[in-house]
Amino acid sequence: MTSKDLILRRIRAALGDTAVPDVPRDYRRAGAGKPDIERLVDRLVDYKAVVHRGSDIAGIVASLEPGRLVVPPGLDPAWLPPGVGTVEDEHDADAVLTAATVAIAETGTIVLDGSPDQGRRVISLLPDLHICVVRPDQVVAAVPDAIARLDPRRPLTWISGPSATSDIELNRVEGVHGPRRLHVILTDR
């Protein structure tokens, strides 16, 4: 007997004729709340992310002095400040500039799904500074709204603030392995 057969048989023997209970779904489901951008800002800041607002993306990026910048292949070229050169290899980059797929107001979370304007997962992981552009129509109220919008077959990275650890006497330290700084640019439209 294969281990698969063995385990499945063991489970069936253990369960007997256990009934499947109904799942009550009276928590707030998708569509229960309005996307609240002010709340998103509040939550992002609470997580030590820095929030910029406005439509001059290239200008804001330039003001952050990104150094060697890596960008995903499908990024809007208008977001790149003139004179800032991009590098091909994320290992050499100081910063990364990406778009996002969804932002969750209630938790201060940004989700990347590997679309052409977000790129492979590794590019938003190795550089020390992650600059992420979020449009108002990408903001949802809560976790169920994000789940409803996302495609689980894409590789998904949910980001809530920069990398952090509390492993040493519970002191929060930003940046152990991921980007130590997260800057979010919230555009007007």
Next chain:
Amino acid sequence: MSTFLGMPATAPRGVGHLRGDESFPEAARKALGNEQLRRNLAHATTTIRGKSGAVVAELPDWQELRSAGSALKAATMARLPELLEQLEANVTAAGGVVHWAADATEANRIVTGLVEATGHRRVIKVKSMATQEIGLNEALEAAGIAPVETDLAELIVQLGHDKPSHILVPAIHRNRTEIRDIFLREMPGVDPALTDDPATLAAAARRYLRETFLSTKVAVSGANFAVAETGTLAVLESEGNGRMCLTLPDTLITVMGIEKVVPTWRDLEVFLQLLPRASTGERMNPYTSMWTGVTPGDGPQEFHLVLLDNGRTAVLADEVGRQALHCIRCSACLNVCPVYERTGGHAYGSVYPGPIGAVLSPQLTGVADNASLPYASSLCGACFDACPVKIDIPSILVHLRNEAPHPRTERIAMAAAAYTMDRPALYARAQHAAKLSRHATRLPPPLNGWTASRDLPQPPPETFRDWWAAR
């Protein structure tokens, strides 16, 4: 013989970390003498409890989420064979390979074989209870493969040749000076002038691990959830070491207990709200990675999922005890437990400490192998109140106490303890009285043995149960 094949089985002896070398009371007595441990634990549990309470209070539908989470888990267990096969089919369709491991020995053999097949001798690891449970690191080392823990706390534990003491903050028993000393002693290339500032220590770990991340081709992880409907795996973490392990290597091997499956993608909307708030007291953990099989051109191009039984079917066979399998490893029950707070995680002898450990370990191993653990509790009920999926730990404890075969002497000692512990009302009243007096320096029996020679911290103005009832 065939009648025994396919019957639920407990985790085998001699492999993995589910059984301690000594009974809980013996181990606890030693731990109680460690003042540093008790101070660190009290600080950690109080802090996390406070943070968690605040973010839980933000959600108007917390109780509804708990009810949904609890029912979802029960519904999952009732449909487990069907869901596991669905998961296997979807992971396979997305380019992954699924393996089934009846116990720790088989899981270790599978993972070791997969690593050997890559030709590499080093793996990077994401913190995972399942791989600790089966003793995977020891098995890999025996095969000449070096496992490197990449979670900061797990790294501290590994470099300190130590054992984790908390599910969430495994090195909570160490203070900053001890951590600096461990780094100075064990971390190659570390600056000899290293200070004990937490940011400096974290930076040292970052430097040390970066090179390892970038040069290691195989990673081993656990999983917080696996979605049957889509074949999607999810890992929740804070530091980014998880993202490193899940995206940089060529080969990813994930070891997951069979109980971690959830039926649908939509069901994650429940658990992704419950877990971070109950666990670290955050609205969301800094990083969650989700992947389905392999994605061409992005991340590991070879993915293996190992589905682990190792005693879980024996837990499932117990109608009262099976809800211990609903656990999402948030550690909230540890942080509210007066017994855990005084003894720390090592006293439980298993990788699963605290209240959940007191019910899960004896069921995984068979109660005879962990007979003292069902008594490692005051039955005050705080763990039940704190649990985001409403596991009734006190009832399972009482149930397991009746199952435990005891030698005569132990039986007599425990009968006395059980008299009080089996009467939660009595304990609640004692707790209530302590609150009213605000002068109590002793715990009620049988915990008075532990407080007879040491002061009990001032009781909080209200008990957790009262606070919960009032909110």
